[in-house]
Amino acid sequence: MTTSQDELLPATRRALLHRIAVAQSEGRAPSLVAAVVRGGRAVWHGSRTSVDGHAPDQDVQYRIGSITKTFTAVLVLRLRDEGLLALGDPLEKHLPGTGAGEATIAELLAHTSGLAAESPAPWWERTPGSLRPELSDVLGEQPFLHPSGRRFHYSNPGYTLLGALVEKLRGAPWEDVLRREVLEPLGLDRTSTRPQAPHAGGWAVHPWADVMLPEPTEDLGRMASAGQLWSTTADLAKFAAFLIKGDDLVLSAESLEEMRTPAAPQEAADVASGYAYCLGLEIRHQDGRTLIGHSGSLPGFLACLTVSVEDDLAAVVLANCTSGPLLFSVAADLVRVVAEAEPRIPEPWRPMPEVDPAVLELAGQWYWGTHAFALRLSADGLVSLEPLSDKGRRSRFRPHGDGTWTGLEGYYAGELLKAVRRSDGTVDHLDLGSFVFTRQPYDEGAAVPGGVDPDGWRGIGPA
Structure with missing residues (x-):
């Protein structure tokens, strides 16, 4: 050679x-x-x-x-x-x-x-x-x-x-x-x-x-x-x-x-x-x-x-x-x-060739309890879930083509991620190995295990 x-x-x-x-x-x-x-x-x-x-x-x-x-x-x-x-x-x-x-x-x-x-x-x-x-x-x-x-x-x-x-x-x-x-x-x-x-x-x-x-x-x-x-x-x-x-x-x-x-x-x-x-x-x-x-x-x-x-x-x-x-x-x-x-020159960014609207709908911010996460879609077909702070569990997920994904690394390796929808087709929450991720912290409109206190969030109250 x-x-x-x-x-x-x-x-x-x-x-x-x-x-x-x-x-x-x-x-x-x-x-x-x-x-x-x-x-x-x-x-x-x-x-x-x-x-x-x-x-x-x-x-x-x-x-x-x-x-x-x-x-x-x-x-x-x-x-x-x-x-x-x-x-x-x-x-x-x-x-x-x-x-x-x-x-x-x-x-x-x-x-x-x-x-x-x-x-x-x-x-x-x-x-x-x-x-x-x-x-x-x-x-x-x-x-x-x-x-x-x-x-x-x-x-x-x-x-x-x-x-x-x-x-x-x-x-x-x-x-x-x-x-x-x-x-x-x-x-x-x-x-x-x-x-x-x-x-x-x-x-x-x-x-x-x-x-x-x-x-x-x-x-x-x-x-x-x-x-x-x-x-x-x-x-x-x-x-x-x-x-x-x-x-x-x-x-x-x-x-x-x-x-x-x-x-x-x-x-x-x-x-x-x-x-x-x-x-x-x-x-x-x-x-x-x-x-x-x-x-x-x-x-x-x-x-x-x-x-x-x-x-x-x-x-x-x-x-x-x-x-x-x-x-x-x-x-x-x-x-x-x-x-x-001579550091590696990255490949040029390219948009996804096509996107499923039902998957695009899931992109953005989610909360596991009070921990903020972002779900992102990438051109390679994978989705990633990562904390918005520097610390926390993160993983990429490989799609199965049926609205579910499997974790590829870390704590979530092998775990199943899926979107749980209401009867009208709207997204209620994400389920990740039984963990519930909602659009708002403990979203009162979502099926959060243990329920959400009906009085909602509160301050310390008057002295």
């Missing part, structure tokens, strides 16, 4: 190059490559030092480690969207006999299954996958460390089980399903389970000397669905664009929004750091910005992909060292540099 750098200003491009140069130099990485995505396509690519004697570019493969988990999660959500499973199903329903079947599919996706973080010894990242040919070898005799659903505990074996689930329901190897259902539709022809030239070699950099040691490159075998993939900045740029907008050939925008929603209880340290885990994606908050994606590492390699949906920006950073630069910080800074130097 040829990327255009002309769309970013020269000063922005230099700031991006400076950031990765500092990261490579201070992090002592043999090589580091990066890309920035805006508007659905890569608009900048940068690299520092060399790989196997030539400058790394957007076509050189690096191992991406646990970013593989996001690909596996997409495959599982596809199965859900096809009706082949429900996220609340226990694994045992679809993949019996694992010894971990009590965990639900959602818990496995969100790392809340209670499974151990790693497989039993020997260290799986530096030994052949042939040592763990069966799921029982990956899970061990006591796979659970915590009660299911109670806490976030990152688990590589959990995503191994999800890969096995994909294989069982598709009747084909995880690798083949991934290629057919994700890689080929998205045009990721340089993403593979095994390295394809040109690719970087993995290195360990001595912590106290400027010398290097080659790292072994092991095939993970059964654990491939947790971290096997190799990819390039060009391919991951396409994947990042998909994570922002969706692609109906692979996964809808609605399902991706669900993937981007926190699904795991947060530990105290995670709350303090602004970290949360979703369904195969991580959320971090930095510089007032919500960043969604995944990091990855295996001996010899570091990787990070992060997107800011609000800014329609993404960054990919890859390096071939076991430890060194903090790639999330680098990726977050790349997003910040572009967002601040």
Whole structure:
């Protein structure tokens, strides 16, 4: 893929190059490559030092480690969207006999299954996958460390089980399903389970000397669905664009929004750091910005992909060292540099193509008790209900076409909003999950539960 750098200003491009140069130099990485995505396509690519004697570019493969988990999660959500499973199903329903079947599919996706973080010894990242040919070898005799659903505990074996689930329901190897259902539709022809030239070699950099040691490159075998993939900045740029907008050939925008929603209880340290885990994606908050994606590492390699949906920006950073630069910080800074130097130009405002008079009638001010709210209609067909003060519950609602709407976020997510009309067709009130919203505070002409005092509003009276 040829990327255009002309769309970013020269000063922005230099700031991006400076950031990765500092990261490579201070992090002592043999090589580091990066890309920035805006508007659905890569608009900048940068690299520092060399790989196997030539400058790394957007076509050189690096191992991406646990970013593989996001690909596996997409495959599982596809199965859900096809009706082949429900996220609340226990694994045992679809993949019996694992010894971990009590965990639900959602818990496995969100790392809340209670499974151990790693497989039993020997260290799986530096030994052949042939040592763990069966799921029982990956899970061990006591796979659970915590009660299911109670806490976030990152688990590589959990995503191994999800890969096995994909294989069982598709009747084909995880690798083949991934290629057919994700890689080929998205045009990721340089993403593979095994390295394809040109690719970087993995290195360990001595912590106290400027010398290097080659790292072994092991095939993970059964654990491939947790971290096997190799990819390039060009391919991951396409994947990042998909994570922002969706692609109906692979996964809808609605399902991706669900993937981007926190699904795991947060530990105290995670709350303090602004970290949360979703369904195969991580959320971090930095510089007032919500960043969604995944990091990855295996001996010899570091990787990070992060997107800011609000800014329609993404960054990919890859390096071939076991430890060194903090790639999330680098990726977050790349997003910040572009967002601040060249903020997103909003789409022009356009009026609604058509409007239902019965819906337009509902626009305006409403009261929940004495709290003032505004109901607004937007050109995307949604309605929003938001407090007129800065504080209070707010949500957007998706229409069903029958005069009802379902809440999309916050307290009202999944709750039904409807207009309750009198026998003559006029609106009496809005009902939102049994809460009554009226045109005036405790409107005496509306059916307010508990009734309205017939003497109405009053002052304190004479002294």
